[in-house]
Amino acid sequence: MNADLIVFLVLSLITLASALGMLFSNNAVYSALFLVLNFVTVAVFYLLLGAPFIAMSQITVYAGAIMVLFLFVIMLLGTENLAPSNSLPWQKPLAILLAVILAVESIYLVFARASSSAVITAPELATNSMENLREMAMTLFNEFLLPFEVTSILLLVAMVGAIVLTKQEKAGAK
Amino acid sequence: MVPVDYYIILSAILFTIGALGVLIRRNPLIIFMSIELMLNAGNLAFVAFSSVHKSFDGQIFVFFVIAVAAAEVAVGLALIVEIFKTKKNINIDDMNSLKG
Numbered sequence: 061m062n063a064d065l066i067v068f069l070v071l072s073l074i075t076l077a078s079a080l081g082m083l084f085s086n087n088a089v090y091s092a093l094f095l096v097l098n099f100v101t102v103a104v105f106y107l108l109l110g111a112p113f114i115a116m117s118q119i120t121v122y123a124g125a126i127m128v129l130f131l132f133v134i135m136l137l138g139t140e141n142l143a144p145s146n147s148l149p150w151q152k153p154l155a156i157l158l159a160v161i162l163a164v165e166s167i168y169l170v171f172a173r174a175s176s177s178a179v180i181t182a183p184e185l186a187t188n189s190m191e192n193l194r195e196m197a198m199t200l201f202n203e204f205l206l207p208f209e210v211t212s213i214l215l216l217v218a219m220v221g222a223i224v225l226t227k228q229e230k231a232g233a234k
Numbered sequence: 235m236v237p238v239d240y241y242i243i244l245s246a247i248l249f250t251i252g253a254l255g256v257l258i259r260r261n262p263l264i265i266f267m268s269i270e271l272m273l274n275a276g277n278l279a280f281v282a283f284s285s286v287h288k289s290f291d292g293q294i295f296v297f298f299v300i301a302v303a304a305a306e307v308a309v310g311l312a313l314i315v316e317i318f319k320t321k322k323n324i325n326i327d328d329m330n331s332l333k334g
Contacts, residue, residue: 072240083251083255083268088263095267102274109282109284114277118277121301133311136315142261142324143325152258162250162253176237176238204294204298211302
């Protein structure tokens with residue numbers, strides 16, 4: 061058992077525990093905080109996989125911006141605790157059963173049919189350097205320039221959409 | 235050295251937890267968070283494969299996924315706020331106004 065594997069196992073334990081904590085917390089604020097922990101551990105996985113730029117984007121965009129937005133809306137609406145409803149009592153056990161089947165099936169398929177001999181080695185020191193970032197930027201702005209521009213338009217549309225949806229209609233205005 | 239299979243299995247389990255969250259929770263905000271968890275699981279698989287193949291394509295795809303997720307969350311949360319303003323309640327079970 062080597063050091064990389066131990067780091068991987070400890071981190072994946074934290075990831076799974078925080079994901080389950082998100083799922084089973086009664087308070088929505090706790091769920092959001094568990095999800096922040098989950099995103100940060102996934103960012104550490106990205107660093108282990110030699111993707112420093114993605115790791116930093118993950119922390120700033122997901123753990124920073126998106127989760128702050130979530131916490132803001134949870135507290136704004138005051139919906140930390142919803143009263144449990146019983147409109148579909150059979151749905152919960154069925155959902156858990158189906159999810160277990162899905163997990164077992166995907167793990168079985170990865171081992172039995174799609175098993176790969178590839179291993180991921182710890183990134184070299186040069187991976188987390190500016191050189192790596194420069195290469196990625198060259199790929200992004202040469203090969204993927206059009207998707208990049210489309211993404212910027214998408215973000216603009218989302219911004220305008222969010223403002224239009226939540227805008228207060230003035231009384232008497234048409 | 236960690237086999238790439240382990241990363242894919244971790245990603246699959248995270249995706250399953252996210253799907254389970256969408257199915258069993260009744261708070262739309264937590265359903266939204268579960269969707270983010272599923273997107274994240276997909277991203278983890280992308281970066282793992284990108285690391286195996288020593289190519290940037292997977293990482294760039296993850297970059298786009300993060301941007302799209304940010305846009306999706308902005309619009310989705312605006313919709314939830316608007317629904318709350320009209321119905322004073324955001325329980326998923328009560329959102330059946332379109333039912334025929």
